[in-house]
Amino acid sequence: MELFGIWIAAFLTLCIYSFLYKDNPFYRFAEYLFVGMTVGYGIVLSYHQGFIPFAWEPFMDVFTGESLFGLIKLIPIGIGLLFFSGLSSRHTWLIRFPSAILIGVGCGLAIPNVLRANIFEQTRGTIEPFAAINAGTLSGMEIFSAILMVIGVICTLTYFFFSVEHRGPVKWVSKIGIAFLMIGFGSAFGNTVMGRVALLIQRVDFLINDWLGSFVALF
Amino acid sequence: MKRQIPLILCFLFGVVMLLTQFSPHSLSQGIYEEVLNWARIITPFALVFSTITLLQTHITRIRRQTEHWQYSFLVFGGIAIMVVVGIPFGPQNPVFEWLFNNVQLPMDATMFSLLAFFIASAAYRAFRARNLEASLLLITAVIVMLGNVPVGDLIWNKLISLTPWADTYANGSSLMKQWILDNPNLSARRGIILGVSLGVISQSIRIILGIERSYLGGGD
Amino acid sequence: MTYNKTILYIVACTILFLYGTFAFSQEPETSPPSNVTAVDTPNDDGSSITVTWDTAEDSGIVGYKILRNTDAGEFEEIGEQLDADVSEYKDKEIIKGKEHAYIVRAITETEASVDSLQTGAVRATGQWFHSGKIQLFIAMIIFCGSILGSIYLSRNNQEVFVRRIPGLEAVDEAIGRATEMGRSILYVLGLGGVSGPATIASMTILGQVARRTADYETTLRVPCNDPIVLNVVREMVKASYLDEGRPDAYSEEDIFFLTDSQFAYAAGVDGMMLREKPAAIFLQGTFYAESLILAETGNSIGAIQIAGTDSEHQLPFLITACDYTLIGEELYAASAYLSKEPMQLGSLRGQDWGKVLIFLTIVFGVFLELIGVNWITTFLQRVS
């Protein structure tokens, strides 16, 4: 069974790589199968790990008499059922209820989180090295880096100014901001190359050592 | 009615989720967690509904016999086998796991690994020193790529050994990479993050207050 | 050695021995834990009481035990023995609404124990406001206030200036090209859920794009990754077509659910691109690793590509592979920019005031840190 699995996996791996040449029946085979299986997988997972523990079990506690709190789960279940109004074109607008709730929740969660995790932390991180400069514990290079950081943050943020025309000094500052952005993008790109190539190496390692290895072992 | 109630719901849930984050009281925390749980309960329904629409699409394709319609059976097959094996016996059962590990997973990993090819072709095509900005992108990418693999320092150390500063500047390639990641890269990212945060806050306010309501669609 | 000296030696030893026996047989005087207080734990949900005391140095104490009063009025040990350097205990097993008093018992090397005085009775209550988050709350009021203020000020002003955003200027060009070529437009909303800010931004842009495709009668194809997003988007696009007076041109089948898995989604969209060869591709929203798989395939079929994301780690790939890219905050500005509504544009000005505020904080903060004053960093300190 394990060998059979390796062969199936190798076949599908090659099917997908065939896409690099051009669209072909092998790729289409893998693509449609892949889409179907992942939808099925998603349903199974959200049923067993979402619906059962968070709705069904607490709701069932109502009948075993453990707690009446489960009744509250009827609200989200009811909201969830509203999605099926999409099957009747006259009632599709009912879908707005759950989506309005979820969008509202998302917006409410976002404001304090973004303020704390992003604005507060990133501003503090930019200022903090200067405390060390005051304490005299930084080397010349580190002082230079701290100053460069402040310049970089301010210039990059200037690039995003919308209500001011970018000309005169603003233009120059935002140009420096773009330079910082480009360096940032270049380094992130270069950094990612490593991870992506590692994935390919792992697949090739599988094809060469596991699959061809099993092939050699047969004889 | 079709617009007002959703707007009110959006406002209410938005404000409640916002304020409960400032309140450690057990009642507010209870509400906060319960609402988060609701989202988990709602999603499976939406998924089932979406799957029905997906099946409808493929049934239409098969009926009309549009190009490549035969492949639609594979979608049915894929969904059916996972659901039949997974729903009654749970995701931990060995058949489900076998299907996942030997069919779904290799495709997932292979699809992901296509990136190695695409990253090379994108770099070849786009990294041209057309102007100052493109040159900065190109140069930092090359420095970081080199600094990330042992061969980068190997080349650097060979070159530097020809100069009198061989000892002071050893492993310059990886040190340079580190400095770029720590400094100009970090400040650019901070700039982006701060800007995005302001955008998120502003969008969230517009939506909670109903100034931005296009997500609701039209009608009354 | 003389006889006398030997006697002297023996006597001295005896005295020393006796003194030693006497001295070491005495228990060292262990003082009871001092300054014992019990308070309702601040900023919690009312489920604990915090007991504090002063640790004594060199007193032979090896640990502490905490005692709490029972209904009968007696004191019982609760929890494990605490180390000698601990000076705080958070009792989480209290009975809500009931008053509790505590005693801290010091344990010495010889297993002897000394009890502190008993504390006053405390009742734990939950707090309605987290006092540690006050600065967050203030900042929220300031940021939200500046945005709301700007919206208010510009609500009747038709002339709100907004700088050019090249990626958005290209939207009409892209749609026009698709129309000329008689090909479709592909709109990818990314992998985010419906409550993700980037997805919401992307959906509002889609609403604007749909208005234009309705006008031009160009096919708009939207494969969705999130089931709830699918539903919202169907409603929105339908409304856009209705608003433009072209409900007949709207086709529900063109907005469909593909799969919720990241790479299967990429595989499916890639297949669509190769087979349908759309003339314009929009990649807007939250993206992960699949961004480049989509963007490179789109590039290989020669489509004009407009991307936009706040996932800063994917920006480099979209920038290299797409024709135009909305960077970070530009994505959030897009719906205001495209809709040209004064209130929406006003909020962009509010965002700019937010930036000015951050600038001032950084510059002022740096200056204060340099002269050794750190109240701004303290203000921005993370809250627990």
Add this chain to the structure above:
Amino acid sequence: MLTKLVNMDRRIVFILVALAVIIPMLFPISLPVSISEPTQNLYEFIDELPADSAIMLVFDYGPSSLAELNPMAKAILKQCFDKDVKVVGLTLYAVGTTMGSDLMKEIAEEKGAVNGEDYVFLGYRPGIELVILGMGTNIADIYETDFYGTPTTELPMMENITNYDQIELVVDLSSGNLTEAWITFANVQFNQQIAAGVTGVIISQMYPYLQTGQLIGLISGIAGAAEYEHLIQSHAKGTLWINVESFVHLLIIILVIIGNIAFFVQRKQEE
């Protein structure tokens, strides 16, 4: 010719990349490794832990990222078992369960570590922040049993481990943004020390946290895994793969250089 080179068919690039992986894979050579500071910091932190202290190893990645993260997980486990540091394994990523359990078993067998005494694998529980926050109070409240169904309170190793107070370090091996969740909830709320091992793409995302001290150490992608294998002096897949990696990086750089030369020559000619 020049125009052809400038607009080279991407399929030629694809073939070159494939060859740059296959050839060194078949004929491996070894290149020297230089250790970066964040990797060194994590290694030293674990190295200086007293015997019988415990760390938490979190498998926050799916099988699609195992190429980069499995070698790290193996190296850290080897180091811990060699030093008698106990390991609490778990995952917040549903698909990470089988992989995490197999991997811990494999290294434990190799090093003679015993399940329940030297390591435990708690498995997966849904609800990211709820799990992280809940374990701050009591791990057994969230994980009533371990992955194999044994009640957590009956595991000998967990006798002295109630919550984060007894965990010296959380090492989060992550392919997404779950490290940020650990920082926001475990570090900020409970002052738990956190280190991470991440895939190449999110390395730069982690640097702000290293700078603010919210991460005490970081293993960066496959290169970091190779560095770690070097530090614990046990060379495995990480070391083999990073050498193959070098060739692909060189290929990409050479391609970029050729592309630029062709581009400039062409532009000169057009002028």
